[in-house]
Amino acid sequence: MANLQFLGAIGEVTGSAYLIRTDRSTLLLECGLHQGRGADQANEAPFEFSVAEIDAVVLSHAHLDHSGLLPKLVKEGYRGPIYMTRATHDLIEIMLHDAAFIQMKDTEWENKHRRRADKAPLEPLYTDKDVETTLQLRQTLDYQQRTPITPDIQLQYHDAGHILGSAIVELTLEDTDPPRRLVFSGDLGSTHHPLLQDPEFLQQADTVLLESTYGDRNHRSYSDTVEEFHQALQAANHAGGNVLIPAFAVGRTQEILFWLGKFYRQGRLPQQQIFLDSPMAISASELYFRYLHLFNDDDAQTFVETVKHRWEEWLPGLRCTRTVEESMQINPIQGGAIIIAGSGMCTGGRISHHLKNNLWKNNTHLIIVGFQAAGTPGRALVDGTERLKLFGHEVQVKAHIHTLGGFSAHADQQQLLEWASHFKPRPKLYLVHGEQDKREILQEQFRQQYDWNARLPAYKEKIEL
């Protein structure tokens, strides 16, 4: 009998990994990096399976919390296929190289201290070489293209509307007659995002794994969020300070650029200097032009008609600062600028420098546009911390903080419930990829609204498929 073991993103949102075993094959669904509290230890821990037994890897989308341990898998000897959509194929190249760069830099820093303390040097989790080998193993599938990937498993992707190239994963297990269907929601997008399609509804499955990132709440409407964003920019302009937007390189960054350009075109963008201060986000943003056909037709039509090669065609005040020197030239600017930089949860990257320079000023406006995981500096800021430790020193938080949940790349509670309700008859339902309290609240909603018993699997739990 086939089974599935939950090996990550259980009671949390990072480190996604699910192992599926049939009589004739073993498949790893996602191989995500752990982020936030206790992440280093979790990333370094040995895999819960033997790498040699894996026949194929399937990826839902490019975000590192779903893909960031692939080079470690490859470092440990994996040489089989890694399935993904075409846009994920392109994005993952940028993201994994960046991840390796950070791993190598962090280890180098750590080893400098270890040498002084006469301790043996550490090895990075993986290097650029491991990333290169990983990228050789990529196999691409279009949405809806059903393909056998092992002797008894077929794979089909559906658009998840979460980031460019993101997919809902449908696996058909043919080890029995009739076959059974397993659907993994991946990260499910919210609706009405201009640069993405809405998530596709599926009707048939025997087992469904559903993400629950925002299982506890509903977002403000998208149009209200766009207005709230505009008001925050106006408030920052009145105050005379800078606007900081920590953003993931893929998804939120491009959506923010889209709206800034739209405001500009409507003659209501108060700021004239916009910095995209992230080499990874700059590369990812350029990549969007290859996939204009994937955008949501109605909302993004003017964009697609106006822009051909560069975001500056859409947003003339934009400056992409790729080098460290260009980035440092932003530091003396006291007000009137919008600075978009990673990392999205303020766990590192160039945003940390801008936080250090601006967070202590009461005319700074910090706009949070994405999910902030527990234990990250971004979450501390959302929760109203008065001080934040940056580069070993405490900085007082005087900036205004706006949290715009409506820009989230994730479906909210009602959208999750609705997406699941399209399955007829009701499959077995497991809630994954959500903090414990959030998936408990979502479980209760399934009970109340549909009299449906959604299960909360435990870490390492195995279920029969």
Ligand SMILES: [Zn+2]
């Ligand atoms: Zn994601």
